[in-house]
Amino acid sequence: xxxxxxxxxxxxxxxxxxxxxxxxxxxxxxxxxxxxxxxxxxxxxxxxxxxxxxxxxxxxxxxxxxxxxxxxxxxxxxxxxxxxxxxxxxxxxxxxxxxxxxxxxxxxxxxxxxxxxxxxxxxxxxxxxxxxxxxxxxxxxxxxxxxxxxxxxxxxxxxxxxxxxxxxxxxxxxxxxxxxxxxxxxxxxxxxxxxxxxxxx
DNA sequence: TTCTCGATGCGCT
DNA sequence: GCGCATCGAGAAT
Numbered sequence: 001x002x003x004x005x006x007x008x009x010x011x012x013x014x015x016x017x018x019x020x021x022x023x024x025x026x027x028x029x030x031x032x033x034x035x036x037x038x039x040x041x042x043x044x045x046x047x048x049x050x051x052x053x054x055x056x057x058x059x060x061x062x063x064x065x066x067x068x069x070x071x072x073x074x075x076x077x078x079x080x081x082x083x084x085x086x087x088x089x090x091x092x093x094x095x096x097x098x099x100x101x102x103x104x105x106x107x108x109x110x111x112x113x114x115x116x117x118x119x120x121x122x123x124x125x126x127x128x129x130x131x132x133x134x135x136x137x138x139x140x141x142x143x144x145x146x147x148x149x150x151x152x153x154x155x156x157x158x159x160x161x162x163x164x165x166x167x168x169x170x171x172x173x174x175x176x177x178x179x180x181x182x183x184x185x186x187x188x189x190x191x192x193x194x195x196x197x198x199x200x201x
Numbered sequence: 202t203t204c205t206c207g208a209t210g211c212g213c214t
Numbered sequence: 215g216c217g218c219a220t221c222g223a224g225a226a227t
Contacts, residue, residue, distance in 0.1 A: 042208070051208060053223090062223060080221030082209050099208060130209055196209095 001155045005148050008070030008089050013096035016089050017043035018187050020098055021166060022159035024106065027136045027152045032111050034136050036103030036126055037159060040188035040195045044086070046095040049185075054095035065144050066095035073152060075133070075143040082130025085138050087147065087154075101186075103132045104194045112136070128196040165190055 003023065010016050018041075026035040044052040046066070053063045053076075065074050070089040074097055078084050090096040105112050109120040112135040116125045126135040133139075138152070145152050168184035188195045 044208075053208085058224090060224070076208090077220095077222065079207060079209055079219080081219065084208060086208085101208090124210085128210065 001157075002148065003154045003156060005071040005146075008087065008147065009091055010070070011090045011094065011096075013043045013045060013089050013098060014185075016087075017041040017098045017185075018166060018168075020087070020100075020154070021187055021189060022157075022161055024155045024157050024159075025100065025103060025136065025152075026107070026155060027138060027142075028150060029137045032108060032137070034105070034108030034111050035155075036105045036107075036112075036132070036136065036194075037157075038100055038102075038154075039104050039192045040100075040102035040186075042099040042101055042187070043185045044097045044099065045185075046090070046097075052095070052097070063095065066097055067093050070096075071147050073142055073145040073147055075138060075140060077140060078130065083133045083139050083142075084129045085133045085136075085142070099129055100132055101129045102127050102188070102192075102194050102196050103135070104192060105135065123193040127194050161189060 020038050020041050023038050024035050025038055046054050047057045054066045065072055066088055068088055069092040072088040074086040074088050075083050086097040086099050088097050103126045105120050105126055113120050116135050118125050126132045147153055167188050167190050169186040
């Protein structure tokens with residue numbers, strides 16, 4: 001059920017970003033367990049990806065975790081407000097990551113409602129990377145966690161999607177690299193209500 | 202040490 | 215659809 005550390009060592013971050021759709025992300029905080037189905041992801045191609053914090057091999061105290069081998073979490077604060085949760089993948093010194101952009105709440109909905117101060121019936125409760133992280137109680141303290149540990153982990157609930165249920169969206173605003181502009185880097189479950197707004201079709 | 206701005210969300214219009 | 219909140223990492227000085 002729980003994904004093993006070897007799962008995260010896959011070197012094709014595109015494959016993992018797609019394969020993670022349908023997996024279930026869990027957090028446990030003071031015995032409060034919340035979980036949701038991953039319905040939207042985004043792949044970050046390490047040194048090749050200008051949008052990646054590790055672009056060009058940049059290596060700082062913040063990005064150091066990205067150079068670890070797969071299976072760790074990378075959480076950082078965006079716009080001074082939102083915590084974004086990433087899964088570090090691939091082998092050591094290959095700083096790939098998958099951003100979790102949206103989840104569908106399935107366990108601990110009441111807890112998520114308190115954290116988000118809105119009913120779980122509202123897709124906005126976990127739609128978008130900042131919202132999904134907050135619903136799961138993910139904050140800066142979740143940075144550099146082992147994803148096979150007891151605080152945060154991912155399970156395979158045998159939820160499978162056919163290729164036509166998965167949308168692969170080319171990245172927008174990537175005029176900087178023509179060969180990357182056509183690269184589909186965003187993946188989501190078509191018509192799932194929890195998918196963040198810019199990606200709905 | 203200082204300045205800039207971002208892998209965004211939300212409330213108001 | 216638009217604008218703002220809010221702060222730390224990274225780069226410039």
